[in-house]
Amino acid sequence: MVNAELYVRDLPGQLVGSLEPISMVDGNIVGVVHDREQKVNNRILVSVTFEVSTTRELDQLKAIWRSKDIVISKLGSVYETVTAEYMLLGKFGAAYVDDIIDNASKIVDFESVDVSYTSKNSADDSRTALITAELRNHEDRDKLDRFLFKSSERDGLMLIRGLGFD
Structure with missing residues (x-):
């Protein structure tokens, strides 16, 4: 399980554009929160928790996000206790x-x-x-x-x- 904080441009379609790549690497979205109030350089915060099976899939996902001009501000694993x-x-x-x-x-x-x-x-x-x-x-x-x-x-x-x- 992974939690990512992304900053996407504040334009229509950017939220979907930031989530779609997760399914492209066979990931499963667990939760999404986007915060239009928290803007940095005309970008909004999207916090997404998802599951991927391998590190390779996560690396592919990061490459896709970078190619789409999505800023990854935080990426870390989430675990249950x-x-x-x-x-x-x-x-x-x-x-x-x-x-x-x-x-x-x-x-x-x-x-x-x-x-x-x-x-x-x-x-x-x-x-x-x-x-x-x-x-x-x-x-x-x-x-x-x-x-x-x-x-x-x-x-x-x-x-x-x-x-x-x-």
Whole structure:
């Protein structure tokens, strides 16, 4: 999946002319936004997200755009993330969760991690942590599952995995 920001001349037919080459290289358009308010040198911004199968097709597309006087201001890949949620229960401190996340980051690629804690329960010093991670793929999610379950079992904590898994 690719996202491109293009600047096309502000003339009739230029929007279609900038999108048509994607189908010429067997690409599939996922979304398009054009912004007539954002003009640079009498050109308007067209942001398009599309899929192509190979780098060769992308190179062909860039060549077509250049030949049509379409300015490519930004071109980059887009990827979806996989969300994983966990609830950790037991006797632990914030430093424990920080260490777990640091160690997990050595085996998986986190896009982001959010951790929230409850205050300690005065009766038994237990607490709860909610860990929400955005990962690059399902394989990393599975690795994180195994790592967290193994760590929590070793340390006598209860780990509950969220139900939002696919």
